[in-house]
Amino acid sequence: MTTINLRPWQADCANKAMDWLQAGEDRHFLINAAPGAGKTICASVIAQRLFDAKMIDRVIVIAPRTTVVNQWADEFKFVTGRAMLKITGADDDPENYGVDLCATWSAIQSSLDGLQAVCRKDRTLVICDEHHHAAVEAAWGDGANGAFADAQFTLILTGTPIRSDGKESVWLAYDDQGLIDHPEGGTYTLTYGEAVDLDYCRPITFHRHEGKFSVKLDDGENISVSGTEETQFSAGLKRIRGLQQALDYYKLACTPKYLPSGAADTNSYQASMLEWCIEKLNDLRLRMPEAAGLIIAPNIPVAEYMADLLELLDGEKPVLVHNRVSNPEGKIAAFRNSKKRWIVSVAMISEGVDIQRLRVLAYLPNAQTELYFRQAMGRVVRNFGPQDDSRAYVVMPTHRVFEEYARRVEAEMSPAKLRPSDTPDTKVCPDCGAECPKDETSCQICDAEFPVRGPRMKTCEACGSLNTLGAKDCQSCGEAFGHDFEISLNDALRVGAIIRGMDLDEEEVQEGEAVRDVFRKGVLSSGDDQLIKILKHLPEESYGRLARMFENNQ
Template sequence: MNRLFAGLQRTQLYIKSNGRCAMCGCLLNPAKWEADHIQPWSKGGPTEQLNGQALCIPCHQSKMTTHPVEQYLPQKIELRKWQQEFAQRFLDFAGTQAFLEPNDRKAFILNAFPGSGKTIAQLAVAKYLISTGLCDWFTVVVPSDKLRSDFVQVAEMFGLRLYGGTALNVNFNVHHGVVLTYQQLSSETRTSQIAVWTKSHRTFVTADEIHHLSDKNSWGENFELAFEESTVRLLTTGTPFRSDHSRIPWCSYVRISERLEELDLKGSHAYSYGYDDALTDGVVREVDFPTWSGRVQWRVSSPDGTTTDFDHTFDDDLKEIYPDLSEGDVEKLMNQRNRFAVEADTQYIRDQIIAADRTLQSIRQTHPWAGGLIVCQVREHADAMGRLVEELTGEKPVVVHGDVEEAKDKLRCFQQDTTPSRERWLITVQMVTEGVDIKHLRVLVYATNKTAPLFWTQVLGRILRHEQEAPLDQTAVFYQYGDERLREYAKRIHEAIQTHRQLKEEKQPRDSSERGEHTPATVEGLSAEGEGDVHIFGGKEYSAQEVEALTAYANSLGIHPVKLIALLEAAGDTNFWDAAYKAKDQADQAKGQVGNQSVDDSMAS
């Protein structure tokens, strides 16, 4: 294949561009312009009209080493450094894939921590692909209706008109693409319709939060059927991947042991942007994890009338206490302990909400419109928590659940209202756990017994987004119970956590009891109480007493208390406790009080 565009090809490219530079839009000098490869020849781009564009000489020179993504963006859109790096790697990859046969095409994987800007990154490369003509149709698949409407709205900022309705009444003369939900792919009729669109266009498809895909459910199967003829493919995630036996379409896996494999995130087909990267760039917030100990009592009643009472603290090792139980049964007990700790009628959750609201009100001294989020187990639990929050705080919270218009409207109002008069607390089940951008959320209470790393990380992402208009120190606070798994997640937040895929074992015959052919036992909570004893910050644990000792001084400086402790520690003070109490004495003196309180007095204050 020739490297240079021939005379007829140059004429076609000139006519295709209406005699204007495809990048800057200036009128071309008919005798002095460049026939350019959209995907560079050096990176596999063919010398074909589809891969060609007419450029003025200055624009061609600026494009010699990189894809000029930002030249196609509106002036108000400024990409972060990681988004620029991702765009270059992705577009290099896209150029090599676009000219392969459909069955040979792979997907690029973007793994970016929640809150770091995946939506902007996706839209930036979509704008480039559509503008350069490498693709002429853009399809996005997202988990929920709320995310669909949000994506359509943000796309307008890029000059991309995306259809976001449910009826799929797309106008190809008006729209640049469509935003779908995974639920829409459960219909074979719709899947066939989308497949026709995909085949009749040069389609760029992106699937957001790809843990929703699997080769073992209808969404995953229909996703492959709908987009098997797609030209360019991008899969994104901000959380750990599926931990079951399922594979994600178009992805490669690496075997790491006899029975485990993980998604291949290395090489030219992937880009990762972790929490540490985002924190260094000021994209996300630091997080304080007040982790509460406590004692929980609950009762299990069997169908035969026998009852068993359980009484355990979060420090109890249930595997050691019940060595004869299977791993699954021990995990069931742990989840029961978690569930009954956060029921709305326990002293445990009452005290935690009081502490969380006190923290939120302190934050609102410098960030008056800051909000709090409580994530609950089911709708009834959320309603009960709403009543409890109103009782304890004297203010009615916003409670949203159910994917209905009324709930969406309430969520939208809370999201858009950044006045101090707005309600402090938002309570939900799952509507805010994935992709919903409410940057003023600063405090979170994890009141659900779900302990999967995927869900936990999604919830964490709700309070991580850095808000430009907020104060310099925007440390977020994530209240959680003392389950050992959650403590470990909080300590490992700075690591790249990926859930492994467990390879299938041969199924063994199960007896009727294993098949669930029996009446289930009933479980009821009896009581729960506890207190915050540990703060996890930066992968380390700090005692609640340390944090309490520095709270007044930290507040006077406008710094979160546990962050101040970490800063003092990092300064290398060999006598950390002396430094901490000197700081507290200075705060007391600033209030006109006498310092030199004893350690005991400080602890009691």
């Protein structure tokens, strides 16, 4: 067993759980803590204390997917020193093993009788991770309820306790409004906003990304579709069945665009999203050389398209994981421990998957629920260590539903306490970790050369000449790089940010980014402690609005 310095919330939660379970009023304890706050470590500590108190004989953990099962086994052994058998398929019988177990939700369905026998034979602590999977009316919930009805104790772990479909989960009571009504004494809650204030999670900024699509119909008529304006249909077009659904803005935002050669088009909406993400990741890696980005795609074809775009735009082939690639769990584990920049996923990196260095998320999911939204943002807010001063960023299509979710996340944070990331005049050496001036080409301590990212190039299909990716026409022959599509993209741009309770338009955001360095340098060089203190609470995206206020008052 390892001695662990617990975060204050983990220590308070473990003490509260022990008091509740030892009192014997209810054998269920609920830990409702933000993704990335450290629920796995906390639950493992509670398990160890129950072992020490001679209150349990075994532990069974249920987790959402194989990657999370592997993480559980590693962290549980780190905390308790006890090996944990991992069950991820239907071939293992838990009755045959006298050890602690960790299984996926799907795997336990074939072992319900064996798990029930274990709970009846031994005093068992069941740790139910991502509890929203266990809906009462769903098969997994029914199975879990029967298999673990005789467990000695149950720890219920969640970061998103309310299911988007409104179904209730087993082992918890609900009030008339559908909210969890578990006793306060048996519950520990830590919101995302609280986790940010306490520096357990990184603060997050949501960037809306608008695209204006011009859809050319068979009769030659063009229809304009965007995320900020209502699509106008003539009376005749309204009568065409399925047309409005086909021209849904989000559907168009998830539609790949290809060149006549079959290559991914770098002038597409998705490419414009990725260009912003690449630029932001480049900035982040000055301070956090390990920082990485995640692309969540709605399906495999779009994921493959995004992976091709990333290789064209960023010069590095990303890791691609979905249920049809070989060994996706191994690829995720390898990416976690590497310094590769990007990973593209279809439903493989969501709840519970811990890759602490992820900081940028391009969000184009299939599911549009708040539960999935919060689980996805939880992938990029995990703290990387005591020196981590980074922010997390999500770029998402302009979409009313996503914006509502983002504003609710923002509402949880306390602007008075939230410290946005600083943008110091130094960068971190990726080899030795030394702080170096931003304009240095090599480290002053270890002489390691800083990587230089040159402009990415594309080849003109007409004459074969190389051009920068952003070029609209070939510099050699003048051939236009734009192409006609049956559904073509006229324009793609960011349309502002939602951050710390402010709704900024894109012009303000760009102004803030333009004056950021000058503004910060002026305040820091003034030596005025009060001004510097104020600066620490201002997100850089708001500097443009502040500058406008000064200009208007002159």
